[in-house]
Structure formats: structure tokens, C-alpha cells
Amino acid sequence: MKQPTRCSAKTAHFTRIEKVLEFIHEHLFLTLSLDDLAQKSCWSRWQLQRVFTAETGVNVAQYIREIKLSRAAEQLLDNSSERVLDVALSFGFNSEVSFSRAFKQFFGCSPRDYRKRGIRTGLRQPITSASNHDQERTDLQSIPHFTHIRIEHKDAFALAGHHGEISGLFSDQPDFQQSVPRIWREFELLKTSSHPVDEPPLRPIRYGVIDTLTIGADHLTYWAAEAVSEQTYGSLPSIVIPKQEYAVLPHRGPIEGLKPKLEWFFTCWLPQSGYSGVDGFELEIYSENYQLDSEDAYMEYWLPIE
CATH class of the missing domain: 1.10.10.60 (Homeodomain-like)
Known part of the structure; x- marks a missing residue:
């Protein structure tokens, strides 16, 4: 028993x-x-x-x-x-x-x-219970929690940053938990070398961008980037994100807790939502002074839908 x-x-x-x-x-x-x-x-x-x-x-x-x-x-x-x-x-x-x-x-x-x-934006979706898929686990990860998805529209915008290759959540050998932090570290080094002497008064919004349009055998292109502004780092490559409708998954706490929520988001919430995922640019949007191991860290995952 x-x-x-x-x-x-x-x-x-x-x-x-x-x-x-x-x-x-x-x-x-x-x-x-x-x-x-x-x-x-x-x-x-x-x-x-x-x-x-x-x-x-x-x-x-x-x-x-x-x-x-x-x-x-x-x-x-x-x-x-x-x-x-x-x-x-x-x-x-x-x-x-x-x-x-x-x-x-x-x-x-x-x-x-x-x-x-005529644009779907600001729509709160019904709260649903997101739980760890391994029902035999008894640690705190297996406790159900409630997640409030919303639907948003975002007009086209430009980013400047650094990109690299990752193996994503559904790859045979996912490495994104190691490769994504590495790309961000490389971005910080490049940004420092190309940054003006004077620091900008406000830190730009930070985006992680997963480019699902460049799918290889088992890899995706990932961008560590910031919103283009007057302080854009001229030597860094840029990318334009087209206008799109998104389903937004909020996440608070250490980044390691995002993986099971993403699994639920893709495999449970999306098929039952009435929306369909589309190929494009999936976004990670980070709060100011984001610390990936902090209990108070807040970020959002924006999934393109139709």
C-alpha cells in the first residue's frame, strides 16, 4: 500500500x-x-x-x-x-x-x-492545473500548480544580439540548459567590447529568441538579444521579429523550474486551447535585473500561435 x-x-x-x-x-x-x-x-x-x-x-x-x-x-x-x-x-x-x-x-x-x-491581445485564458508528468514522484516538483496563460499581439520589432546553436526541449539530446547560458555569456562579452563608453541610463529589455524557421537535423538557432534603440551596439548582428499573435506562459522562480512548465505548455495546454502553434520566433522576455537562480526571478515564454 x-x-x-x-x-x-x-x-x-x-x-x-x-x-x-x-x-x-x-x-x-x-x-x-x-x-x-x-x-x-x-x-x-x-x-x-x-x-x-x-x-x-x-x-x-x-x-x-x-x-x-x-x-x-x-x-x-x-x-x-x-x-x-x-x-x-x-x-x-x-x-x-x-x-x-x-x-x-x-x-x-x-x-x-x-x-x-481586430487584434487579439490582452486576453486572459482560463487558469488550468499544471503538474509534473511523473505521477510517481513525491518531491515538491510533483505538486500541481496553477498557471494563467494569456493571449497577446506584438507588432514587428528589431533586436540586436548574438546567436548560436542549441538542441531544444524535444531534441533527442537536449542541451539548451547548458548552451543558452553560454550564448548569453558570449553576448555579454561582445556587448562589452562594442558598447559606448557611457552606460545607457536604462537597461534595454532582454529577449531570448528561438528561431524555429531554421530547424536543422536536431538543432535550433538561439539569439541572446536586446531591443534596438539609440544605444544599439553597432557591430552586433540584428534580427527583425514580425508581427505575431502569442500565447504567453509566465514563470517565476529559478530557471530550472521552467522545463516541466514548458513540457506541460506544449503537450497539454496547447492541444486543448483551441489555438495552433506556428513556426516562427519563440520569445523569452526577461524582467529587469533578472537572476536565473533567484526565487523572485520573473520571465515569460511567448509561443507564436494562430
């Missing part, structure tokens, strides 16, 4: 959160109250708020609002002849005014302007 593990208590409350999420996703047309959700979870209102926020990174009311508005935005684009009022009512808003006010607060534009632009 398998002995209980130290994860079992946490797994139980993960299951409760999953049930709350399932209820929310199936009843977005209702005006969902915290009292109703607390009753479904068998927690008090305070307990539900505390556990939900701790495990998902967002409070219950905020999550419901973001998912309702994201689904409404998709409906505005998919059904161009449907009245804004009807979209508002179908997601539990009691008037077009209240819907438009909430919509503008979240997306920064009115529902009509969003529809006119």
Missing part, C-alpha cells in the same frame, strides 16, 4: 480550487458571488480568498472579471454583427455602461475600439 506523502494535504486543496475554477468557467454568464463560490468550495469566504490568491496569484473577483472580459472580447471579434449590449448581457453585466467601463479599465479601450482594431 502506498504511504501518504507530504503533498497529500496540499493536493486536496488544489482539488478544491480546481472545482471552483471549473464552476466559474461553466457559469460565466452568471453574476458570480463570493458567497456562492465559497459554498461550492466548502471554505468560508475568507478562506477561499486566501487560498485562491495564494495558489493562483490573483483574487477571486479579479479573476472572474478578467476571464469574463477576455471571453467578451473574443466574442466581439468573432461575432462582428452582435450588439455590444448583447455581449455584455451574455456575460452577466447588467448594462452596456457598466460593461464598457470595466472593459476600458482592463483593455485600455472601449469594446467598439477593440472590435475595430
